[in-house]
Amino acid sequence: MKIGIFGGSFDPIHNGHINLALSVIDMLTLNKLIIIPASSPPHKEISGLASKNDRFNMCSIVANCYDGMEVSCMEIKRGGKSYTIDTLKEIRSVYKDDEIYLILGSDMFFSIKDFKCSSEIFKMCTLCVVPRRAQETDCIREYASFLRNIGASVVVLDIAPIEISSTQVRERLKSNRDISKFLPGNVEQYIREKRLYGLGGEYLIKEYKSILSKLLDKNRYSHSIKVSEKAIYLAKKYGVDVRKAELAGLLHDITKQMPDKEHLIMFEKYNIKLSDIELKNKKLWHAISGALYIKNILKIDDEDIMNSVRYHTTGRENMSELEKIIFVADFISDDRVFNGVETIREIAEDNLDKAVAKGASITIVHLLEKNKLIDHNTLSAYNRYTSNFI
Ligand SMILES: [Fe+2]
Ligand SMILES: [Fe+2]
Structure with missing residues (x-):
């Protein structure tokens, strides 16, 4: 089987993530895409974010709408900082002989060499990089060749990125602006019901x-x-x-x-x-x-x-x-x-x-x-x- 793993803080999961997930499933003909919300996103100790349970629930709402998508709570259960190598090992323990694709945004991709046990990561999966912005593509291809030379297997996907960030989504929610193009309706409903992202007051x-x-x-x-x-x-x-x-x-x-x-x-x-x-x-x-x-x-x-x-x-x-x-x-x-x-x-x-x-x-x-x-x-x-x- 071809398994994709898609990690992130998903705070909240939005249409940019979903579009990317669907494109990757399609282009790599994945049998399964596992969304893995991080327990505590490194360098993001900001208040006003959703709890890990809420982030997990929002990802589940999305995954339930699409065949071949599922959500794993492995990083949330493990707690603390999420290291890609630990997640890969856990995935490998279940999917021993399958092809694993690690989906990375360009920022993660450019820093992958500095990840804990990066050379082990290279052996365990194929890196699958998706440019965040169209103008990044050349740099990504160049860096992909470099990584291939040091033993990584890399696929660069040509997906027209939807430039949405979770920060942007949270700000729009907070200022009560229309969010329909940014979030699926059922995720928005969840956010409103649970009064996430400082929505409480005004709403x-x-x-x-x-x-x-x-x-x-x-x-x-x-x-x-x-x-x-x-x-x-x-x-x-x-x-x-x-x-x-x-x-x-x-x-x-x-x-x-x-x-x-x-x-x-x-x-x-x-x-x-x-x-x-x-x-x-x-x-x-x-x-x-x-x-x-x-x-x-x-x-x-x-x-x-x-x-x-x-x-x-x-x-x-x-x-x-x-x-x-x-x-x-x-x-x-x-x-x-x-x-x-x-x-x-x-x-x-x-x-x-x-x-x-x-x-x-x-x-x-x-x-x-x-x-x-x-x-x-x-x-x-x-x-x-x-x-x-x-
Ligand atoms: Fe009165
Ligand atoms: Fe009164």
Whole structure:
């Protein structure tokens, strides 16, 4: 059998790799091409890369689509730096009498003489070099003759290279640019689902905005965006996690327009017992159900974000910095126009606790004027955060 081995970091595997793999299979009439993701790519200790398992999985997704392609985890299992000689020995132990072709990009090819046990490598396989750029071909042919003179068997393949690099793919993903020409759809889907390459933030926010736009009318949606923007502003000002603030601000009113009945079903489902005051004041429901929605339906596993939504209407005695930010941002977002909004905006520029106290007092006065009950959390927040300034 003719076996090709194609190593690399595949971080991620992209259309350039796939095109090359298919061309090599075709030109060398390979029976099998084994893709071997490296365990830890030498000289590439950069953060923001995918784990070896994810790289392996992405290669498997591709290999499953083509006859004669398979993926080996031998280098990943071996761990540490991947040396070609060790991989060749392992391959040879399985394919004792077969022809082995080692596929190399031009950069690897030019340094092959410096590889560990290079003369042994030359005896064990045929080097199969694929130019990365068209203008490299002459140099490659020259170096191939040199290697042949020292005992290597070399094939130079004339494949029109697709000039894609994994770095380029990662950058496009990160900046949310179209990637369809660079990656197969199923690999892109895997990357998005697993939030690889720093995709997390922006992609999630985009997704949540789309969910929110379906649950809220135009005004309420626009209010959520404005609270989110204010929350980002305050988070930067007071040194709080900006991404959490953005997300909590965006989602704080997520169940605001859910029918009463659905709120009650939700409370029952998640075993939430409302106090008498909460039962009588429906305006408090969306904060409680919003937190449940975020945790159980959106699966956001972050207690601080959840509590920021849970207490954005009432406040409470001991609030985290993020809770305070969402509570205050909901008061002073750019769409708010009530009497006194400018005062609390000014206070928020200066002191977050004081802004919480002011917010709680505005809520209490408003409820008193309307002859409504005051939730004990609002009173606790008022007392706790006002006492600092008396
Ligand atoms: Fe709200
Ligand atoms: Fe709100």
